[in-house]
Every structure is written in C-alpha cells, then in structure tokens.
Amino acid sequence: MSGDRNRTCSHFHDCVNMQPRELEEWLETDEAKSVGATDGPLNDE
Numbered sequence: 001m002s003g004d005r006n007r008t009c010s011h012f013h014d015c016v017n018m019q020p021r022e023l024e025e026w027l028e029t030d031e032a033k034s035v036g037a038t039d040g041p042l043n044d045e
Contacts (some may be wrong), residue, residue, distance in 0.1 A: 026032050
C-alpha cells in the first residue's frame with residue numbers, strides 16, 4: 001500500500017468501531033438510512 005492509503009486506512013480504523021461486515025450490515029438498517037446527508041454529490045444517483 002502507498003503511504004497515503006496506509007494513513008487513510010489507519011485513520012478509518014481509528015474512527016470506526018465495527019468490523020467491515022458489521023458496518024456493511026448496519027448500513028442496510030433503517031437506522032443507518034435515517035441519519036446523515038440525504039442530498040448532495042455523494043447521494044446523486
């Protein structure tokens with residue numbers, strides 16, 4: 001991995017307290033879908 005990618009992954013793992021599978025499952029829940037940004041460039045389909 002490049003240095004930038006290593007730093008990004010390290011920062012992500014410092015901030016996220018779930019394993020990847022747990023995070024994927026949570027993101028599919030109604031609770032996850034009810035919070036956060038609902039419009040903008042990241043949500044355009």
